[in-house]
Amino acid sequence: MSLRLFTDDVLFLQRLLKAQGLYGAALDGIWGPVTEAGATRFQALSLQIRERHRTFDLRSEAQISTLLLTAQAKARGFLARVLDAGIIARIISGARSYEEQNRLFRRGRYGNAGPVVTNARGGQSLHNFGLAWDIGVFGPDGSYLTVPEPYERAAEAGLVEGLEWGGHNPRFVDRPHFHLETGLGVAELRARFEAGVAYAPAVEAVDAP
Numbered sequence: 001m002s003l004r005l006f007t008d009d010v011l012f013l014q015r016l017l018k019a020q021g022l023y024g025a026a027l028d029g030i031w032g033p034v035t036e037a038g039a040t041r042f043q044a045l046s047l048q049i050r051e052r053h054r055t056f057d058l059r060s061e062a063q064i065s066t067l068l069l070t071a072q073a074k075a076r077g078f079l080a081r082v083l084d085a086g087i088i089a090r091i092i093s094g095a096r097s098y099e100e101q102n103r104l105f106r107r108g109r110y111g112n113a114g115p116v117v118t119n120a121r122g123g124q125s126l127h128n129f130g131l132a133w134d135i136g137v138f139g140p141d142g143s144y145l146t147v148p149e150p151y152e153r154a155a156e157a158g159l160v161e162g163l164e165w166g167g168h169n170p171r172f173v174d175r176p177h178f179h180l181e182t183g184l185g186v187a188e189l190r191a192r193f194e195a196g197v198a199y200a201p202a203v204e205a206v207d208a209p
Contacts, residue, residue, distance in 0.1 A: 006066075009097040010035060016095070016130055017042055018196030020069055027196055042069070049073050049203065054080050056090070063094035068130035069203040071180045075133050078158040078178060082135070085157035087150060092176075093134035098122030119172050124186055129193045131200065132179035151175035 006013040011029035018027065022045075023038035046065050053076035055061065064075050075091060082089045096104070101122040108116035118125065126132035137150040145151075148167075152175065155165045159178075166177030182189065182200050192199040 006095075006097060007031070009099060012097040013039065015193050015196050016068070019193055019198055019200075021198070023196070045069055045203070046072060049076065053077065056083075060091040063091045063133060066095035066130065067133065068095075068180070068200055070200045071131050071133070073203055074163060074180050075178075077160070078163060079135075081160075082154045082158045085153065087154050087157060088138045088140070089135045089154055090138070091133045092136040093127065094132075095130040096125065096127040098128060101125050101128055123190050123194075126179045126186070126189070129189050129199065131182065131189075132177060134174075134176040135178065136176065148175055 006016070010031045011027060014023050014025075014027050014029070014035055017023035017035070017038040020042070022041050023034060025032075025034040043065075046069065049069060049072050050061075050064075053073070056064070056076075056079055060079060064072050064079075067075060075094075079089065079091060099122060101118070101120060101124070104118050105121050106112050107114045107118075122128060127134075135151070135154060137145045137154060139145055152167065155167055155175070155178075159165055162181055164179055164181045166172075166174030166179075169177075180200060184192070184199060189199050191197075
């Protein structure tokens with residue numbers, strides 16, 4: 001599973017697991033038997049969520065499985081509604097470690113090539129807490145679409161109570177971005193995440209198509 005993405009940042013994984021009650025030891029950044037058990041339990045629960053919903057393309061599956069369990073359930077329902085509306089979409093980004101976020105932040109800055117894609121450093125993005133996912137919308141020929149209209153249609157089809165869309169963000173309009181709403185600001189989310197304290201409802205409360 002794509003959980004393997006985080007084996008190079010064990011502390012990040014431990015925080016993600018502990019905030020969901022799946023890891024009870026110290027946040028020490030060391031992969032040991034307790035971390036292994038928590039990761040295994042996380043994978044098993046992710047599979048249960050997938051079985052209750054739909055299975056998607058490999059790229060979407062890889063990214064969904066990095067999310068907080070609560071967000072996985074919502075992301076699956078979201079993507080199903082978007083696809084049922086006739087929109088060819090995939091989830092192309094899920095949870096990101098702080099270092100991954102910092103690499104994105106450096107893109108288009110400090111002499112690095114590419115356009116600026118985010119204003120958030122590590123610890124400042126909802127992706128860093130497993131709450132957010134980005135989609136790509138594609139044409140019938142497989143081309144990646146960047147114009148606003150298909151992303152607006154995806155938001156119209158996929159949004160339900162408890163989800164928020166980056167297209168509504170007046171400071172940085174981010175149409176491919178969707179996330180689970182928690183009612184908490186980024187600073188509070190970061191504090192809870194780094195302490196391994198819960199910051200989203202249990203998956204049972206939101207696991208509906």
